[in-house]
Amino acid sequence: MMPLPASIYTGEVGHTRLRPRHHALRYKMYSILVDIDGPDAKPKAGPLFSIGPFNAVSFAPRDHGRGDGELRGWVEEKLQAAGVGDTIGRIQLLTAPRTFGVNFNPLSVFFCHDRDDRLAGIIFEVNNFHSGRCAYAFRVDDPEARTLRFACSKAFFVSPFNPVDGEYNFRLDRDEDHYRLGIQLVRNNQIEMSAVHRAERQPLTSRSLLATKFRHPFNTLSIVGAILIEALKLRLKGLATHAPRRGTIDTQSRSL
Numbered sequence: 161m162m163p164l165p166a167s168i169y170t171g172e173v174g175h176t177r178l179r180p181r182h183h184a185l186r187y188k189m190y191s192i193l194v195d196i197d198g199p200d201a202k203p204k205a206g207p208l209f210s211i212g213p214f215n216a217v218s219f220a221p222r223d224h225g226r227g228d229g230e231l232r233g234w235v236e237e238k239l240q241a242a243g244v245g246d247t248i249g250r251i252q253l254l255t256a257p258r259t260f261g262v263n264f265n266p267l268s269v270f271f272c273h274d275r276d277d278r279l280a281g282i283i284f285e286v287n288n289f290h291s292g293r294c295a296y297a298f299r300v301d302d303p304e305a306r307t308l309r310f311a312c313s314k315a316f317f318v319s320p321f322n323p324v325d326g327e328y329n330f331r332l333d334r335d336e337d338h339y340r341l342g343i344q345l346v347r348n349n350q351i352e353m354s355a356v357h358r359a360e361r362q363p364l365t366s367r368s369l370l371a372t373k374f375r376h377p378f379n380t381l382s383i384v385g386a387i388l389i390e391a392l393k394l395r396l397k398g399l400a401t402h403a404p405r406r407g408t409i410d411t412q413s414r415s416l
Contacts, residue, residue, distance in 0.1 A: 161271065161279040161303065161334055163250045164361070166203030167193040168368050169339055170376070171359025179352045181397050187386035190372050190379055192364055193254045194219055196231045200250070206366025208373065217369060218258045224268060224285060227413055235270055235283065242297040244281040246274040259380040266383070269341070278303040282310065284330065288318050290404045291413040296328070308332040314345065317410035320401040321394055324410070326352065337361050
């Protein structure tokens with residue numbers, strides 16, 4: 161997996177809950193892939209897109225990491241803790257951008273390359289509705305592999321219908337044109353729920369952004385609305401709820 165040009169990914173996210181009640185939801189969304197710094201960090205995507213300032217579509221570095229806008233140092237600390245000893249070169253972030261200044265991003269992915277542009281590490285950054293943020297970082301042992309698999313213990317409150325325990329299994333497939341990320345939540349050796357993000361890539365240009373914005377004018381609001389509506393349906397099905405752990409990473413608006 162080599163670095164790619166600044167890109168826009170359009171696709172669909174699906175969630176399937178298997179236990180204790182079966183339930184499924186799907187929503188369409190688009191994401192952008194951008195370099196967090198360096199000479200390729202400011203793609204020429206026309207007047208509708210900006211890095212930092214308010215716009216119809218924008219990317220704000222402060223929405224990630226520690227929230228101070230300085231992402232490289234934070235990324236390198238996370239990778240070192242995960243056992244990545246390589247010197248990090250290009251760092252690219254796949255994330256849902258702000259829409260007219262509004263942002264909520266359930267999951268963002270950092271693709272971290274070494275000085276020879278080989279993929280050295282992956283960071284999955286998760287946000288919840290309680291202003292909490294958590295990052296799961298992994299070393300990539302085979303940078304040539306088309307499919308990457310990772311596993312870790314769940315350490316962060318996400319859904320009110322799941323407690324903070326269990327394990328995550330990640331499967332990431334990406335080539336020059338397609339992206340697929342599958343996540344399973346496993347508890348007591350049983351899959352409780354799974355999520356899949358499928359998307360197709362095209363260069364991030366003024367034309368592609370305008371076309372995507374026309375098809376998905378309320379990207380962020382659509383994501384939030386879909387999640388809240390499905391949560392109401394689950395509550396009506398009688399699922400028990402859990403609360404975030406106050407004073408912990410569950411409610412801290414920065415990745416620790």
